[in-house]
Amino acid sequence: MAKIISSLIIALGSMHVLFAFPLHANTETLWFVGAGLAIILAGLLNFVALDRHGSSFTMWVAIVVNATMCALFFYAVRILNEPQVYVGVAVFLIATAAFAGQLVQKKQSRL
Template sequence: MIRKAMWVLASLGLLLGALHLALTVPMYGRLSLEALWFAGSGLAVICCALMNVTALRNSPPQTRWAVVTMNLLIAGFFAAAWPLLPGLQVAVGFIIFITLAAYFGFVSAWQERAAHRAAIS
């Protein structure tokens, strides 16, 4: 059940990034530095969401810790954006990626403890 919820969150993150990227042209209308930064932010969210999808497919603990780090970084950017753009999409992005970070952090820590216990016995 929880794993399915994480798939849904990773998919929502992917959709959020794709929407962000798709809105670049309608919002800016022409190529500019601001438009490139906006599009780049959408690409970063897409990349992070794809990392989560990859990690959900039984990746090693090192990969999961990298995903935790990436999720925390993207959540940090959403948190930093909040004072400038206190919109629903910013709050949703933060919630998606902080939840994914917590999930992968918990799973990785649990797996490391289980491996440690197995090595001791």
């Protein structure tokens, strides 16, 4: 589940960056591209956490990053109110829950 949602996050970030190229070259476009790269890097960080066999540290970092991105998308709903923003909220909320669930499972298996 976490791999699928991480792939969706990277796809969302890639589409975000691709939509910036038809825009004009200005500071807003630069911020738009930067936000897309942040989304892509969040997805890649999820894969790093999974690749490290879910060490507690990388899982916690993934949870914090996913929760932060979810909060940023949730804040953006008030400003943009576009469908892709709702997709971002949903995807990062699911990613946060998936990684939190994996962390809880890992802690319980140690007991």
